[in-house]
Amino acid sequence: MTKSSKEATEIAELLFELLMAYKKRVHEAGRDNGLSPPQLAALWHLEAERGLPMSALAELLMCDASNVTGIVDKLEARGLAKRVQGEEDRRVKALLLTAAGEALRDEIRTRLLAPPSWVSELTRGAQRELRDLLRTALDSSWSEL
Amino acid sequence: MTKSSKEATEIAELLFELLMAYKKRVHEAGRDNGLSPPQLAALWHLEAERGLPMSALAELLMCDASNVTGIVDKLEARGLAKRVQGEEDRRVKALLLTAAGEALRDEIRTRLLAPPSWVSELTRGAQRELRDLLRTALDSSWSEL
DNA sequence: TATTGTTATACTCTATAACTATA
DNA sequence: TATAGTTATAGAGTATAACAATA
Numbered sequence: 001m002t003k004s005s006k007e008a009t010e011i012a013e014l015l016f017e018l019l020m021a022y023k024k025r026v027h028e029a030g031r032d033n034g035l036s037p038p039q040l041a042a043l044w045h046l047e048a049e050r051g052l053p054m055s056a057l058a059e060l061l062m063c064d065a066s067n068v069t070g071i072v073d074k075l076e077a078r079g080l081a082k083r084v085q086g087e088e089d090r091r092v093k094a095l096l097l098t099a100a101g102e103a104l105r106d107e108i109r110t111r112l113l114a115p116p117s118w119v120s121e122l123t124r125g126a127q128r129e130l131r132d133l134l135r136t137a138l139d140s141s142w143s144e145l
Numbered sequence: 146m147t148k149s150s151k152e153a154t155e156i157a158e159l160l161f162e163l164l165m166a167y168k169k170r171v172h173e174a175g176r177d178n179g180l181s182p183p184q185l186a187a188l189w190h191l192e193a194e195r196g197l198p199m200s201a202l203a204e205l206l207m208c209d210a211s212n213v214t215g216i217v218d219k220l221e222a223r224g225l226a227k228r229v230q231g232e233e234d235r236r237v238k239a240l241l242l243t244a245a246g247e248a249l250r251d252e253i254r255t256r257l258l259a260p261p262s263w264v265s266e267l268t269r270g271a272q273r274e275l276r277d278l279l280r281t282a283l284d285s286s287w288s289e290l
Numbered sequence: 291t292a293t294t295g296t297t298a299t300a301c302t303c304t305a306t307a308a309c310t311a312t313a
Numbered sequence: 314t315a316t317a318g319t320t321a322t323a324g325a326g327t328a329t330a331a332c333a334a335t336a
Contacts, residue, residue: 007272008260014279019164064328091294091335115153118285127152130278134159137263209305236312236317
């Protein structure tokens with residue numbers, strides 16, 4: 001157990017607050033498009049070409065597999081996603097986005113990934129530094145953070 | 146509308162992924178302590194000395210005020226929080242943490258705010274840089290993010 | 291036997307609207 | 314009349330357990 005610097009502790013606090021702020025942004029993006037948070041998260045992870053098994057989506061959504069049934073049902077009812085019977089293993093169902101689903105996902109991605117002004121206003125050099133820092137964060141702490 | 150740099154877009158993506166990872170961390174901390182996500186969030190915001198009105202908590206939790214009743218009911222049933230009748234305006238109820246609630250909140254805060262190793266391993270200078278960037282982010286994200 | 295996805299169940303979260311007690 | 318909090322209700326999320334189809 002090593003003692004943490006004041007800076008390190010404040011960084012963790014700031015990350016937490018940033019998470020809360022970002023959560024609000026995601027929440028509102030969902031509301032504006034008639035998607036509950038888990039529905040938006042599902043849409044976020046699905047693709048149009050590469051099928052994703054229900055169990056894999058459950059993993060990504062951090063919930064039990066049984067819940068995915070209902071969440072995907074609703075996306076399917078809105079014509080945003082579809083189930084495709086697996087070829088190798090017929091127990092598996094591959095989830096795919098429809099054209100409408102892909103369009104909505106792209107729209108939401110564009111909205112949620114638009115760089116905040118505080119990023120745009122950094123110098124190019126500072127942006128590269130921050131980018132490298134965040135890459136390191138994700139590489140080294142995926143399981144831990 | 147200015148064009149975003151490649152770096153700025155990647156920063157937004159990385160930030161999003163990082164925040165998703167953090168969400169998992171919060172979720173697990175709640176589970177280990179028998180707290181649902183909104184219950185944990187409520188506990189997080191309450192204090193032992195300064196009372197918080199129900200409506201203010203609803204604002205912080207980003208949900209309708211009617212939901213706060215049930216959430217606080219459960220914290221109160223577990224002896225973690227208490228309602229105190231307002232003095233000036235008797236309609237208002239101030240929410241306070243009990244000693245047990247404060248202890249649990251501190252325990253969870255310590256756990257969630259422990260800096261990940263990738264932060265601790267940065268040089269002190271890099272930590273200051275990252276801290277300043279996050280401060281800037283939060284300042285401008287109040288209205289925008 | 292083990293695994294994928296579904297169904298059944300019970301509890302919680304959520305928004306809306308109607309209610310109460312204060313103001 | 315307006316506001317703070319509650320209650321009622323209906324739709325959605327959640328975990329657990331039991332089930333069907335497939336491996």
